[in-house]
Amino acid sequence: MKEYDLPVIRFIGLGETGVKLVETLAMIGLNGVESYSLDTDNRSLSRCHQSKTLLLGKSIPCGLGAGGDIAFARAAIESDRDYLAKLVSEVDLVFVIAGMGGGTGTEAASFVARLAKEAGALVVGVAATPFNCEGSRRCNKAAGGIRDLKQSSDVVFHFSNEEVMHMSGGETTLNMALETANRYLCESVLGLCRMLIEPGLLNVSFGDLKSSMKEKNSLGSILCVESDRVDFASDIMEKILAHPSSLNGKAFREATTLLVHFSGNDNLSLAEINKVIESISLCASAVDLIVGATDSSKNSLLQVTLVIVQKSKTISSLMETNESKDFTPNEAHNLSGPENFMPSGDNSYVNLGVKSKSANRGGFAFAPPAPALETISPEMKESLLEAAANQEPNRKKRKGIKQEMLPLEIISKGRFEKSEPTVHKGEDLDQPTYIRRGILLN
Amino acid sequence: MSDSQIIVGLEIGTSKVCAVVGEVSGNQVANIIGLGQSKSRGVRKGEIVDASVVEEDVRNAIVEAEHMADVEIQSVFLGVTGSHMRGFNNTGVHPVVSADREINDADVQDVIKNAKAVNLPSDHSVVHVIRQHFSVDGQDGILNPEGMLGVKMEVDVHVVSGRYNRLQNPIRLVNGLHLQVENIAFNGLASALATLSTEQKELGTLVIDLGAGSTEYTIYSGGVIKHTGVLAVGGDHVSNDLAYGLKVPLGRAEQLKVDNGSAVIDAELNDPIIDLSTDNIIPGKKINLNHLQMIMSMRLREIFELIENDIKQAGYIDYLRAGVVLCGGGARTPYITKLAGEVFKLPAAIGRSSTVSGIKNALDEPEFSTSIGLIKFGAFQTQTIPNQGGFGRALRKQFVSLFGVRK
Numbered sequence: 001m002k003e004y005d006l007p008v009i010r011f012i013g014l015g016e017t018g019v020k021l022v023e024t025l026a027m028i029g030l031n032g033v034e035s036y037s038l039d040t041d042n043r044s045l046s047r048c049h050q051s052k053t054l055l056l057g058k059s060i061p062c063g064l065g066a067g068g069d070i071a072f073a074r075a076a077i078e079s080d081r082d083y084l085a086k087l088v089s090e091v092d093l094v095f096v097i098a099g100m101g102g103g104t105g106t107e108a109a110s111f112v113a114r115l116a117k118e119a120g121a122l123v124v125g126v127a128a129t130p131f132n133c134e135g136s137r138r139c140n141k142a143a144g145g146i147r148d149l150k151q152s153s154d155v156v157f158h159f160s161n162e163e164v165m166h167m168s169g170g171e172t173t174l175n176m177a178l179e180t181a182n183r184y185l186c187e188s189v190l191g192l193c194r195m196l197i198e199p200g201l202l203n204v205s206f207g208d209l210k211s212s213m214k215e216k217n218s219l220g221s222i223l224c225v226e227s228d229r230v231d232f233a234s235d236i237m238e239k240i241l242a243h244p245s246s247l248n249g250k251a252f253r254e255a256t257t258l259l260v261h262f263s264g265n266d267n268l269s270l271a272e273i274n275k276v277i278e279s280i281s282l283c284a285s286a287v288d289l290i291v292g293a294t295d296s297s298k299n300s301l302l303q304v305t306l307v308i309v310q311k312s313k314t315i316s317s318l319m320e321t322n323e324s325k326d327f328t329p330n331e332a333h334n335l336s337g338p339e340n341f342m343p344s345g346d347n348s349y350v351n352l353g354v355k356s357k358s359a360n361r362g363g364f365a366f367a368p369p370a371p372a373l374e375t376i377s378p379e380m381k382e383s384l385l386e387a388a389a390n391q392e393p394n395r396k397k398r399k400g401i402k403q404e405m406l407p408l409e410i411i412s413k414g415r416f417e418k419s420e421p422t423v424h425k426g427e428d429l430d431q432p433t434y435i436r437r438g439i440l441l442n
Numbered sequence: 443m444s445d446s447q448i449i450v451g452l453e454i455g456t457s458k459v460c461a462v463v464g465e466v467s468g469n470q471v472a473n474i475i476g477l478g479q480s481k482s483r484g485v486r487k488g489e490i491v492d493a494s495v496v497e498e499d500v501r502n503a504i505v506e507a508e509h510m511a512d513v514e515i516q517s518v519f520l521g522v523t524g525s526h527m528r529g530f531n532n533t534g535v536h537p538v539v540s541a542d543r544e545i546n547d548a549d550v551q552d553v554i555k556n557a558k559a560v561n562l563p564s565d566h567s568v569v570h571v572i573r574q575h576f577s578v579d580g581q582d583g584i585l586n587p588e589g590m591l592g593v594k595m596e597v598d599v600h601v602v603s604g605r606y607n608r609l610q611n612p613i614r615l616v617n618g619l620h621l622q623v624e625n626i627a628f629n630g631l632a633s634a635l636a637t638l639s640t641e642q643k644e645l646g647t648l649v650i651d652l653g654a655g656s657t658e659y660t661i662y663s664g665g666v667i668k669h670t671g672v673l674a675v676g677g678d679h680v681s682n683d684l685a686y687g688l689k690v691p692l693g694r695a696e697q698l699k700v701d702n703g704s705a706v707i708d709a710e711l712n713d714p715i716i717d718l719s720t721d722n723i724i725p726g727k728k729i730n731l732n733h734l735q736m737i738m739s740m741r742l743r744e745i746f747e748l749i750e751n752d753i754k755q756a757g758y759i760d761y762l763r764a765g766v767v768l769c770g771g772g773a774r775t776p777y778i779t780k781l782a783g784e785v786f787k788l789p790a791a792i793g794r795s796s797t798v799s800g801i802k803n804a805l806d807e808p809e810f811s812t813s814i815g816l817i818k819f820g821a822f823q824t825q826t827i828p829n830q831g832g833f834g835r836a837l838r839k840q841f842v843s844l845f846g847v848r849k
């Protein structure tokens with residue numbers, strides 16, 4: 001029945017968290033979206049039924065996960081590069097979904113995103129970050145992972161587990177917090193997809209989304225909330241502000257672009273829409289605001305999806321104009337001038353690498369809105385989300401709070417083992433000086 | 443036109459990876475607005491031995507610095523070091539050909555070009571060519587010969603070079619993290635830029651960066667760099683010697699060094715025995731402080747003596763009228779200035795990066811001088827571009843494109 005050329009959308013879940021989320025999304029099942037679950041861990045893949053799975057790094061061999069080992073994860077991913085490249089080729093929109101802080105997800109996300117980008121897709125990263133209590137090492141690793149993912153994607157939507165915990169008050173359990181986080185995450189991704197593929201009243205197309213990510217490599221958040229009331233405005237606003245991704249409203253203040261999308265039935269009140277938009281504009285002054293609405297007549301609920309794209313903190317935007325130029329002579333003038341440090345000339349040069357800036361993607365044309373997505377009842381969705389979040393809670397719990405131990409250093413002659421010996425006039429300076437000088441310790 | 447500029451210095455050191463974010467406006471004075479650090483696990487003697495862990499460590503440091511400075515880092519000035527690096531002086535010669543014998547800008551460029559044509563081993567490449575002085579018809583010490591009359595012009599330069607492949611390793615690693623390397627600089631040069639005042643550069647000072655894996659040294663005199671060198675010996679050697687001599691694990695030796703270390707032997711120790719019996723790693727162990735001090739002082743003295751020998755041989759020992767400045771983590775060793783004073787027979791002091799302002803405690807730590815110096819180096823480079831006429835046009839973009847044309 002497809003009259004239109006449907007855009008090809010793929011969800012790619014990486015690492016345990018990514019796999020869990022993609023499997024949930026696959027179970028809910030969006031028309032025309034293909035779901036893939038990839039991990040170095042057989043156990044997480046064995047729980048997948050709806051998504052297509054691949055064990056990464058079969059040739060290494062592995063099957064028990066990377067256990068946080070970035071190098072191992074890298075090797076596993078590299079070994080499946082060809083498969084991954086195929087996976088993201090001839091796709092219009094790729095969602096790269098992962099939990100950051102472990103090995104597989106952290107390392108694979110940016111790798112896959114880069115391949116997808118090279119293949120010409122628009123790449124949306126979806127990343128969950130750890131609880132602070134998982135330790136600073138893991139959190140740092142996660143921050144690094146996000147950074148990398150951001151560099152290789154068009155936009156990365158960030159979901160902070162820590163924030164979920166704060167929002168739900170100190171009382172919650174780890175399991176509950178993860179469940180809540182996963183629900184927010186899946187709802188957001190679904191909301192975004194809905195916005196792109198449902199028939200529009202006020203149409204927000206993929207082009208709008210794309211142009212709202214003016215600069216590539218931006219960071220943002222998505223949130224999706226629902227209301228069953230006819231006068232939904234206050235209900236929706238309350239839910240938006242209580243959503244962990246709104247960071248208590250901070251997310252709005254730091255936004256450059258806001259995309260607000262209403263998905264409801266045919267008696268969507270314009271007055272209520274107005275109220276919502278007004279309240280949002282109040283939180284976020286001077287931003288681009290794009291409003292869209294679609295009619296999903298089968299759904300009695302009103303769903304609002306909000307896409308927030310943050311201000312880029314790139315260096316250039318920070319530069320302040322300071323008209324009063326100061327030419328006070330300083331040491332650069334009376335000393336070796338600045339240019340003196342510059343090597344120049346012919347061949348004997350250090351190569352500083354290419355400027356990795358503009359990996360220009362070809363134009364992305366989006367077809368007219370697609371036919372309605374396959375629907376499932378809200379109850380069914382609810383139970384699916386729950387079931388997914390609940391899978392093997394115990395294992396997760398153990399893993400989540402495991403302390404990482406620093407390896408004990410043992411007596412070492414090996415400190416200099418891997419490096420070139422330091423030899424000066426025939427003397428091995430790696431040997432203790434006192435020994436070379438023949439001193440006895442008594 | 444924008445007058446404020448963010449510059450990031452990155453040192454991938456043997457003990458720590460350190461990224462410092464500086465704000466540079468108008469002149470070269472940098473305000474430090476961010477600092478990110480990570481324990482370094484894959485570097486030995488200043489060079490990368492395990493790329494994958496270094497990648498992780500660099501990323502952590504960058505993320506932390508970004509967070510603190512609230513900027514997104516896209517490019518860095520990268521410090522380089524290693525036993526493969528060499529510093530030497532070279533002279534360029536150029537006949538003045540214009541009819542009136544007046545030296546013009548083209549002559550200056552030509553003589554510098556001549557000086558840059560150094561004979562390097564085929565696997566080496568140039569890191570810096572630093573101008574010292576011009577001379578015109580045998581008259582020495584000219585800073586700017588333009589407009590002078592003469593027949594033959596010469597220029598002295600200091601060249602720092604290194605093995606191409608080994609310089610490329612950290613660059614490639616950093617590029618792999620989607621960071622552009624604006625330029626590289628020898629760590630020893632960066633540390634000198636951070637710690638020396640104009641006066642010290644003028645009078646003559648030796649700067650020694652005592653790192654964990656390597657020790658770099660740089661001599662400034664008459665306002666220009668006279669000499670540079672690097673020894674692949676550092677604090678790791680001190681710790682390794684202690685581990686060996688005191689028969690304790692390396693980690694414990696490192697801690698003993700920091701807690702009880704000394705660069706000189708204190709003959710009047712009241713109680714030379716440290717009891718480690720409460721230590722659950724090596725229960726019942728006793729350490730003799732005399733031994734500890736002996737082992738440490740011999741190693742540190744040797745490092746200084748090797749440097750002194752090299753400087754003597756190069757003929758610069760008498761140029762050091764402002765003495766010795768020590769930086770790097772090793773400069774924290776108690777009595778290190780005393781030891782340096784004894785070996786060089788010159789006043790010695792700990793270097794402070796006092797010529798930049800910003801986050802106070804970052805500047806007070808001697809181990810950050812390299813990274814801070816890299817910001818100064820970056821500021822020099824982004825400020826002025828030769829033959830472009832003035833400061834205003836010297837924005838980084840142009841600088842980068844200038845560097846982009848090489849092949």
Ligand SMILES: Nc1nc2c(ncn2[C@@H]2O[C@H](COP(=O)(O)OP(=O)(O)OP(=O)(O)O)[C@@H](O)[C@H]2O)c(=O)[nH]1
Binds near residue numbers: 014041100138396
């Ligand atoms: N939102 C959410 N985050 C999770 C969930 N499970 C784990 N995380 C977070 O995701 C991070 C990464 O964990 P995993 O996805 O298990 O890691 P991995 O990619 O499989 O890594 P390796 O097992 O080391 O190969 C953890 O530090 C958690 O903070 C989840 O169900 N939901």
Ligand SMILES: Nc1ncnc2c1ncn2[C@@H]1O[C@H](COP(=O)(O)OP(=O)(O)OP(=O)(O)O)[C@@H](O)[C@H]1O
Binds near residue numbers: 703
């Ligand atoms: N209080 C102290 N006493 C003695 N040594 C110290 C002290 N504090 C730090 N160090 C030593 O300083 C060294 C670290 O210095 P620094 O941070 O300058 O090195 P790095 O830049 O990581 O290494 P490199 O430049 O050689 O690659 C370590 O060897 C450490 O043991």
Ligand SMILES: [Mg+2]
Binds near residue numbers: 015041066067104
């Ligand atoms: Mg796993």
Ligand SMILES: [Mg+2]
Binds near residue numbers: 453455629651654770
């Ligand atoms: Mg150093």
